[in-house]
Amino acid sequence: MTETSCKGDHGHEYDVVVIGGGSGGLAAAKEAAKHGAKTMCLDFVKPSPAGTTWGLGGTCVNVGCIPKKLMHQAGILGESFSDAREYGWKLASEGHDWGKMVEQIQNHIGSLNFGYRTTLREKNVTYVNAYGRFKDKNTIIATKKNGQEQVITTDKVVVAVGGRPSYPDAPGAKECCITSDDIFSKPEAPGKTLCVGASYISLETAGFLTALGFDTAVAIRSIPLRGFDQEVAEKIVKYMGEHGTRFLRDSQPTVFEKQEDGKIKVTFENTMFGNTFEETFDTVVCAVGRDAVTEGLDLPAAGVEFNPKNGKIACVDEQTNVDNIYAIGDVLDTRQELTPVAIKAGVRLMRRVFADTPYKEKMNYDLVPTTVFTPLEYGTIGMSEELAVETYGADNVECYVSYFKPLEWTLNHEEHKGVPVRGDNACYVKLITNLADDERVVGFHYLGPNAGEVTQGYAVAMKMGATKKDFDETVGIHPTVSEEFTILEITKRSGIDPTKKGC
Numbered sequence: 001m002t003e004t005s006c007k008g009d010h011g012h013e014y015d016v017v018v019i020g021g022g023s024g025g026l027a028a029a030k031e032a033a034k035h036g037a038k039t040m041c042l043d044f045v046k047p048s049p050a051g052t053t054w055g056l057g058g059t060c061v062n063v064g065c066i067p068k069k070l071m072h073q074a075g076i077l078g079e080s081f082s083d084a085r086e087y088g089w090k091l092a093s094e095g096h097d098w099g100k101m102v103e104q105i106q107n108h109i110g111s112l113n114f115g116y117r118t119t120l121r122e123k124n125v126t127y128v129n130a131y132g133r134f135k136d137k138n139t140i141i142a143t144k145k146n147g148q149e150q151v152i153t154t155d156k157v158v159v160a161v162g163g164r165p166s167y168p169d170a171p172g173a174k175e176c177c178i179t180s181d182d183i184f185s186k187p188e189a190p191g192k193t194l195c196v197g198a199s200y201i202s203l204e205t206a207g208f209l210t211a212l213g214f215d216t217a218v219a220i221r222s223i224p225l226r227g228f229d230q231e232v233a234e235k236i237v238k239y240m241g242e243h244g245t246r247f248l249r250d251s252q253p254t255v256f257e258k259q260e261d262g263k264i265k266v267t268f269e270n271t272m273f274g275n276t277f278e279e280t281f282d283t284v285v286c287a288v289g290r291d292a293v294t295e296g297l298d299l300p301a302a303g304v305e306f307n308p309k310n311g312k313i314a315c316v317d318e319q320t321n322v323d324n325i326y327a328i329g330d331v332l333d334t335r336q337e338l339t340p341v342a343i344k345a346g347v348r349l350m351r352r353v354f355a356d357t358p359y360k361e362k363m364n365y366d367l368v369p370t371t372v373f374t375p376l377e378y379g380t381i382g383m384s385e386e387l388a389v390e391t392y393g394a395d396n397v398e399c400y401v402s403y404f405k406p407l408e409w410t411l412n413h414e415e416h417k418g419v420p421v422r423g424d425n426a427c428y429v430k431l432i433t434n435l436a437d438d439e440r441v442v443g444f445h446y447l448g449p450n451a452g453e454v455t456q457g458y459a460v461a462m463k464m465g466a467t468k469k470d471f472d473e474t475v476g477i478h479p480t481v482s483e484e485f486t487i488l489e490i491t492k493r494s495g496i497d498p499t500k501k502g503c
């Protein structure tokens with residue numbers, strides 16, 4: 001790497017130091033260097049309470065999106081054996097080898113970690129595997145694994161430290177349970193598993209573990225997928241329940257105890273009636289939310305204000321209350337915790353700060369599409385039905401709905417415990433419009449296969465302000481699942497049954 005001089009005339013060693021080498025931090029560091037800024041990126045992973053650690057790339061690559069999607073895919077492949085037989089395939093063995101899957105996924109992650117280090121070098125970003133903390137607003141102390149400290153001065157700082165899983169405040173939780181930080185590299189098969197929590201991570205984990213053949217339960221203390229459309233959330237729970245996941249509704253784990261045989265006894269309290277019950281598991285995965293990891297950063301030394309409740313930083317256009325310090329990604333208060341959000345915010349921010357040609361585009365956090373990778377995937381953009389009604393009033397909200405069965409499922413008539421593996425009307429779409437605004441589409445909900453792929457393009461349409469008429473004007477692609485959105489006619493208000501009876 002050639003040593004570059006600073007772009008700005010400020011007297012510091014670097015134009016920018018990015019603290020955190022995850023989705024947002026790497027994207028920001030590369031973009032800053034692209035515009036000639038002398039850039040350093042610090043990344044350091046503290047081991048999880050269970051002792052798991054990983055390489056450069058942050059949550060998404062090591063313990064998030066990437067291994068999660070690959071394990072989800074392992075589950076989907078298993079489920080499609082049942083289809084394959086009906087398509088004439090003769091399958092020799094349907095057993096699953098957890099160790100082989102983990103090894104393959106970890107090898108892939110290792111190659112990504114290597115690729116990130118190489119790319120940073122190629123792009124002229126100085127990468128240091130060290131933990132960063134503020135000495136003052138222009139000085140960072142970087143501590144390496146061996147305790148060696150480096151003091152760095154910089155004109156600007158980007159805080160991109162992300163978050164880590166939280167644990168329930170219950171005796172034995174940290175000693176007995178693992179989290180998403182540990183499950184994807186767990187060398188032994190998890191066995192009978194409890195997933196605690198009812199949002200993205202818990203439901204996704206329970207989904208792939210069930211599909212891989214493990215006896216899996218989910219403890220839900222209140223509602224599934226808080227903040228998402230509750231009609232769809234309940235359909236996900238119903239589908240997963242019919243396909244083998246056990247749901248312990250209104251159940252809050254209160255004590256975790258390691259037994260002599262290594263199993264974990266969990267005491268639950270019923271949140272409705274207060275009674276308690278116990279069950280024993282081989283593995284307990286806590287997915288009860290994530291905390292921003294700003295505690296060790298010494299933000300007060302730099303004068304950066306943060307929310308004392310969750311450690312997150314409130315920003316306006318990624319700018320903290322301190323003029324030279326910015327924040328992006330999961331560490332931001334009240335923003336979506338998603339990889340593409342962190343990346344786009346980081347790239348746009350660095351372009352605004354360092355590009356020679358003035359660049360004004362800001363990160364827009366509205367209408368961010370997302371997909372929950374449960375066995376029946378859920379893609380969504382915009383408002384839930386509940387939020388639309390609250391925002392526009394029930395009279396102004398129209399919901400177009402349809403149930404459907406993907407063509408690819410139709411040859412499979414197999415049943416599992418009396419429930420069709422590929423049920424009629426298991427999939428669902430719901431388009432929510434605002435009658436008071438030309439029937440503008442304000443909520444998009446798709447429950448079915450390939451939800452991420454289906455949802456992405458419709459996000460462009462909604463960003464452009466698509467109305468129901470625009471969806472109707474669009475010609476579908478046949479035979480696909482996505483074409484459902486171009487032929488929606490039945491409204492919830494009409495009371496007509498939206499289930500499909502035949503082709």
Ligand code: FAD
Nearest residue numbers: 020022023024044058059060064132162329330337338339
């Ligand atoms: P991170 O990626 O967490 O990176 C922060 C980095 O900074 C880490 O490497 C951390 O160790 C390091 N660090 C922290 N403190 C310091 C310090 N003081 N000094 C130096 N380094 C430090 N999002 C999606 O869009 N799609 C998905 O399918 C998806 N699935 C997910 C599944 C799981 C199980 C999880 C946990 C998350 C998932 N996410 C998904 C969310 C996504 O991973 C995060 O939104 C994204 O990684 C946030 O990026 P970030 O740069 O803010 O932080």
Ligand code: NDP
Nearest residue numbers: 168197198199200201202222226287288289337371372373
């Ligand atoms: P969330 O904060 O979204 O949900 C936490 C869940 O845990 C809720 O169901 C909550 O219930 C429950 N909970 C909280 N505390 C306790 C407790 N003490 N005991 C029992 N249950 C509890 O966290 P996640 O960890 O699921 O996800 C974090 C973020 O990661 C997501 O917001 C998402 O942005 C990102 N992510 C994205 C994915 C994707 O794009 N596919 C996949 C996975 C993660 P209650 O509602 O009652 O509070």
